[in-house]
Amino acid sequence: xxxxxxxxxxxxxxxxxxxxxxxxxxxxxxxxxxxxxxxxxxxxxxxxxxxxxxxxxxxxxxxxxxxxxxxxxxxxxxxxxxxxxxxxxxxxxxxxxxxxxxxxxxxxxxxxxxxxxxxxxxxxxxxxxxxxxxxxxxxxxxxxxxxxxxxxxxxxxxxxxxxxxxxxxxxxxxxxxxxxxxxxxxxxxxxxxxxxxxxxxxxxxxxxxxxxxxxxxxxxxxxx
Amino acid sequence: xxxxxxxxxxxxxxxxxxxxxxxxxxxxxxxxxxxxxxxxxxxxxxxxxxxxxxxxxxxxxxxxxxxxxxxxxxxxxxxxxxxxxxxxxxxxxxxxxxxxxxxxxxxxxxxxxxxxxxxxxxxxxxxxxxxxxxxxxxxxxxxxxxxxxxxxxxxxxxxxxxxxxxxxxxxxxxxxxxxxxxxxxxxxxxxxxxxxxxxxxxxxxxxxxxxxxxxxxxxxxxxxxxxxxxxxxxxxxxxxxxxxxxxxxxxxxxxxxxxxxxxxxxxxxxxxxxx
Numbered sequence: 001x002x003x004x005x006x007x008x009x010x011x012x013x014x015x016x017x018x019x020x021x022x023x024x025x026x027x028x029x030x031x032x033x034x035x036x037x038x039x040x041x042x043x044x045x046x047x048x049x050x051x052x053x054x055x056x057x058x059x060x061x062x063x064x065x066x067x068x069x070x071x072x073x074x075x076x077x078x079x080x081x082x083x084x085x086x087x088x089x090x091x092x093x094x095x096x097x098x099x100x101x102x103x104x105x106x107x108x109x110x111x112x113x114x115x116x117x118x119x120x121x122x123x124x125x126x127x128x129x130x131x132x133x134x135x136x137x138x139x140x141x142x143x144x145x146x147x148x149x150x151x152x153x154x155x156x157x158x159x160x161x162x163x164x165x166x167x168x169x170x171x172x173x174x175x176x177x178x179x180x181x182x183x184x185x186x187x188x189x190x191x192x193x194x195x196x197x198x199x200x201x202x203x204x205x206x207x208x209x210x211x212x213x214x215x216x217x218x219x220x221x222x223x224x
Numbered sequence: 225x226x227x228x229x230x231x232x233x234x235x236x237x238x239x240x241x242x243x244x245x246x247x248x249x250x251x252x253x254x255x256x257x258x259x260x261x262x263x264x265x266x267x268x269x270x271x272x273x274x275x276x277x278x279x280x281x282x283x284x285x286x287x288x289x290x291x292x293x294x295x296x297x298x299x300x301x302x303x304x305x306x307x308x309x310x311x312x313x314x315x316x317x318x319x320x321x322x323x324x325x326x327x328x329x330x331x332x333x334x335x336x337x338x339x340x341x342x343x344x345x346x347x348x349x350x351x352x353x354x355x356x357x358x359x360x361x362x363x364x365x366x367x368x369x370x371x372x373x374x375x376x377x378x379x380x381x382x383x384x385x386x387x388x389x390x391x392x393x394x395x396x397x398x399x400x401x402x403x404x405x406x407x408x409x410x411x412x413x414x415x416x417x418x419x420x421x422x423x424x425x426x427x428x429x430x431x432x433x434x435x436x437x438x439x440x441x442x443x444x445x446x447x448x449x450x451x452x453x454x455x456x457x458x459x460x461x462x463x464x465x466x467x468x469x470x471x472x473x474x475x476x477x478x479x480x481x482x483x484x485x486x487x488x489x490x491x492x493x494x495x496x497x498x499x
Contacts, residue, residue: 117314120275123301124308125328126374135327139318 002195005172006180013088013163013176014156017095018103021152024096025103026145030133032104033111034119048101055098059165062094066166086168091176094166095156102155103148110144111137143218147211154207158200225250226285226378226410230271232278234434236262243267243278243434249378251286254404254411256421256442259431265414266311268431269380272412273308274301285377307371307379311386313363315355321366322351328373341369344406345399361392365399372403381413385420390458394478397423418446419457457482461494 032044050058065072066084076082084090114137122132138145160178167174169183177196184193226249234241243264249255257265270276272283274290277298283290290299316324325338342348345365355363364384371379381400385393397420404411404424415421421428421442428442438445459477466472471491475482486494 115312115314117310117312118316120301121308121310121314121316121370122327124273124275124304124306125370126302126330127327128302136316140316 002192003180006175006177006196007199009088009172009175010157010177013091013095013159014153016092017099017156018149018153020092020096021099021103022145022149025100025107025148025152026133026138028100029104029107029111030137032108047104050098051101055159055161056165058098059094059162062090062097062162063165066090066093085166086170086174088167088173091163091167091174094162095159098159098162099152099155102152106144106148106151107141110141113144114140143215146214150207150211154204157203227282228268228272229280229282230268230278231280232264232267232271232276234262234264234267238262241434245431245434245436247429247436247439249410249412251410252408253427254409254413254425255427255429256413256415256425257429257431258415258418258421263431264434265431266382269308269382269412269414272378273306273380274299274304305374305377307374307376309364309367309371309379309381309384311383313355313367315358315363315366315370317355320352320354321347321358324355324366325370325373328370330374333374337373337375341372341403344402345369360388361396364388364396368396368399368403372407372409375407377410379409379411381411381415383414383416386416393417393420394458400424418442422446464491 028047032040037043063085064070066076067073068077068083068085073084076084082089084093118136118140119132122136123129127135158178159176160182163174163176164179164182167176167179169175169179175183177200181193181196181200184190184196228249229246230243232243234243241262241264245264245268247255257268259265267276271278271281271291278291278293281291281293283292285305288299289295289297290304291297316327319327322338322342325341326335329335329338339348342351345368347362347365347369350358350362350366355366358366364387368381368384384400385396388396400411401424403409411424413421413425415424425442427439428445429436429439430445431437457475457477459475459482461473461475463474464471471486471488473484473486475484
């Protein structure tokens with residue numbers, strides 16, 4: 001029988017990361033969609049960096065940054081008594097950074113795809129930028145938001161390199177499904193490893209299928 | 225009364241053109257901006273609305289400063305009492321016709337104007353329809369009604385009828401006239417269509433090379449600059465007679481009989497319309 005704890009921890013990590021990224025990702029994407037800031041391309045590249053960077057590279061630098069010996073870790077530990085290395089909180093912060101492009105990019109693509117006149121029509125009707133975002137722009141990019149949410153959640157469930165570097169493998173704290181799978185393989189427990197792997201494959205396939213079905217359904221019903 | 229002065233460098237396919245425009249709009253007046261593409265007509269509307277920045281601007285609406293570049297005053301778009309009808313209508317796709325209008329209603333305002341406008345624009349039967357199920361003319365009426373909901377100080381119409389065929393255009397001009405008289409609207413209209421300007425506007429301003437070259441009553445402004453012997457109209461051909469190389473056509477336009485002449489070449493263009 002497999003230990004269900006890593007699966008629950010994975011779901012918890014993915015859920016919290018997705019919620020945090022939804023809150024952060026929408027304003028970030030909105031800002032990117034209209035800003036003429038001269039260093040915008042550099043910022044876009046930084047946000048998208050996790051897509052192309054080996055996870056261990058990011059994990060390594062986050063590990064250094066979160067370490068109580070270094071500036072960020074020392075600051076958090078000294079002033080807030082927060083420790084991010086080898087804790088679940090650290091995993092969430094690392095996952096948020098690592099999964100940022102999975103949330104921001106679909107929402108940004110959705111916003112850029114809307115006619116500029118929608119936003120302009122709303123503000124000429126006396127509405128603020130915030131009301132325009134909430135009541136006009138977001139309802140018209142529902143598919144993009146849903147894609148961002150599903151892709152972020154799915155990506156979090158498959159994280160390995162960053163999670164292992166920042167969190168290690170502490171049962172009930174940082175040992176998520178991908179790490180548990182790796183340990184089972186190292187211990188030659190191929191049967192258990194197979195179950196973890198099969199669950200992750202099934203989940204990832206279901207998520208992608210859901211994204212494509214939803215996209216198809218929304219297009220057919222003319223809902224953007 | 226609205227005073228507008230703006231200076232802005234326009235970047236066109238033929239190089240840079242300095243836009244230097246100044247005009248005054250009286251309350252209840254309808255003025256039209258006419259000119260070739262790229263002359264900056266839409267830019268003027270956008271500067272007035274606050275959507276496009278200019279290098280130097282002074283805009284005063286009933287004494288309220290909307291823009292004064294010298295004093296670095298720039299009233300945000302949402303605080304300007306404007307109604308803007310965009311070329312693409314910009315209807316909110318996820319809201320029904322009625323909810324598009326309701327969105328424009330300021331807080332604590334009388335919601336009665338929504339039903340009034342739906343009635344006036346003959347949209348009451350379509351009030352629960354989504355925008356993607358509307359025709360071009362219906363969309364235009366919704367866009368116009370939505371822009372009027374706030375009863376703005378100035379209504380900005382950016383070639384609102386350009387996407388419509390002549391028959392629909394004619395009908396919608398009447399809706400604009402009706403709304404104008406009902407709400408005493410001050411209107412700034414951008415149009416390429418001379419007959420439309422003559423029908424709707426009290427004053428025409430001809431924009432060329434970044435400046436207003438000529439302004440005045442539309443009937444006085446246009447014949448001097450544009451061939452008076454040509455016109456564009458929607459009519460039914462009831463009789464054709466050929467005399468030499470010229471054809472004489474009897475037409476019925478807007479219920480009235482009309483006789484015009486046409487060349488062989490023009491007749492060839494009318495091939496599909498012949499009885």
